[in-house]
Amino acid sequence: MLLLRQGRAPQAEQELRRILQTDPTDALAHAWLGMCLLDQAKLEEGQAEAETAIHLAPEYDFAYYLLSLAHLRQHRQPAALVAIEHALALDPTDPNYYHTLGIIRFQRHQWQAALKAAETGLSYDPEHVDCLGLRARSLTRLGRRDEAADALGRALHHDPDDAGTHADAGWVALETGQAKPALEHFRQALRLSPTSEYAREGLVEALKTQYWVYRGFMRFAYWSSSLSDSARRGLFLGLFIFSRFFPLLLPLYLVLVFMSWFADPLFNTLLRFNPYGRHALSATQVRQSTHFSALLGTGLLLLAAGFLTKLAPLNMLGFVAMGLLFPLVGTWRLAVPAQRQRSFWFGVSLAVLGLVAVGITALHLGPPYENIFFGGYIIGTVLYVWFYALR
Template sequence: MNYSTDWLPRVQLLMQQNRLPQAADELRRQLSLDPHEPVAHSLLALCLLDDAQRLPQAQEEAELAIHLAPEYDFAFYVLALVQHRRHRPQEALAAINQALALDPADASYYHLLGQLRLESGQWQAALQAARTGLSFDSEHADLHGLEARALARQGRGQEASEAARVALGHGAESSSIQAQAGWVALETYRSKEALDHFREALRLDPTSDFARSGLVEALKARYWVYRTFMRFIYWVNSLSAGLRRGLLLGAYVVARFVPWLLPFYLVFAYLSWFKDPLFDSLLRLNRYGRYALSPAQTLHSTHFLALLGLGLAAGLARLLGAPVPGLSTLALVALGLLFPLVGTERLASQPKQHSYSRWAGWALAAVGALAVALAVLGIPTQLLMVFIYGTVAYTWVFALR
């Protein structure tokens, strides 16, 4: 076997230069000489992270590195990164905890742990992870950015802004740090400042989806309805899980017993569901917004507008007394299908649930289409009620879980 490490500096240089395909080729050459090198397998997994089609291969490489060196903490860290990219938070959490068990003093490990906690809504745990990591590396810019995000989610705006400034002081030339600062500004109600950070992040890395999605949110925040609604959402997210559930349940109960509040509750409920496609559609009228939206967001907006327009047009025609059978059924089906359409898009980061939601949506569409056809033909049927109950069941199974 060839135990020389001459290859390692070359690979590290290529990776620093973001020449990942060349680094991967170099690693494969090394592994052809020594297939039992855990460092090479781990680095190859890292090189494959940015290619969604190769994430299964990246996972195989990381797991092979762990098999070859069960005490190699970096291999567990790489496996956690891969699982994170594959939207498997529990598996990623198990891997990063194992990495920390082997090396409890690596700041980057705490950064990934904090990210996972932040994404699962555990704001205090994310903050604790960030500050523990900073105790080992006080100049870790990503950890300062994570600290700022966790503070912002807890409603501690002044502290969050200060942490974001510290992060920028250590990594102003990093696209991810600029994007983190943008999200902090957005979540502390400074949308103009957020726009500047997201634009700078995209200048530094035009391919950053994290920065692009932030830019879209900042552009939508220019609409006062969206901005006001999101302020409420950020405030709700700063509460504990128990308080959030109590608030939403209490709002429903109050709306039931105070009839004049019911329209406000319904507006809140519908905005909760449809704010993203609705305001994405409005952004298509903005000269900057239409370029900020991804192709997937634009396509989703088109589908949303088509169903919404069809439902409203059919409903209006029915109200105006158009002599066309089935208009009421068509309006209800078109508007009802907005729920699985938007719900499926929300689950895009959860492949299994996304697939189930898509099939449920197609099933509802088939029932709805048949109900419309029978209504047009004047054939009595209970399919419309089946569709309505199915739509309600969908919201409980997929959206409120």
């Protein structure tokens, strides 16, 4: 589709809909219409067209590939994996399919499997820039930086004007602690493709590295991501246990917990005072930083007021506000709508428990009721933090 290759997805959509009015059973047209819709971020409509194409032509591998993309962009990794495996079973020689499989593996922190998928794709097309970029990122996470640099050099040699390759180069530079080259690659990627979310997110991360605290935490985060899920959980649990026996470790543990939960909204808020950073943030990031800073500021002010006035209700209300930061940020992080709903309502329940406890304290209704509600709030917050970390 010439229009689609030219980046004119709306015009391509109109043309394909005209074709389908003439022949509504054209599986090829349904599949390409699905691609047009996915390019316009109409994910549910694109998924429906891919499913229609599969219904009309069950052996059409490209339709399964599109279905995988639709699921992947809606954060449904298991369904995306099933669909791309169907596509590969029908055509095991398409490097695009291996790239998508590798992306799913990469998002699951399965670095070796992601590398294998990228290299299999490259065995069918040694110049496939997306597979070259994925191979470089996988090699970086596996600690093979020289090979990663070589892979990126090959990708940029084959297509120096590919926005995705520059974005991949930016992420690799960022993950290896090279903030300035990362910024240049992300800026180049956005110059070539101004709407690239992949590059914009990388640019935001690169800008945050100007803060040494974030830079240090990011190194720790990339290192811990190389561990298995069980090892990563064991690391935080071990630090918690050791901090009970060695109090000097407690500040380190608390800093890691705080940063692992709140680094993104906190440093996004700081970027709003950066003349370049404020334009790099998305509308969602700006809104979230506003909500986060408002709740954090309110909590700190209430705690300060409670300390100065010795009023227990103010202290308790400040403590409640600070604790609610966990479900607030936790809900934003969840991509699956059902999980976000559960997290949201759990946060609302915690807020109700906390506010009732504050009201009981303010009205001097007695310790038993106050302890029940405030104790429920504390237990609920701790359970939320641990269940979220262990999910």
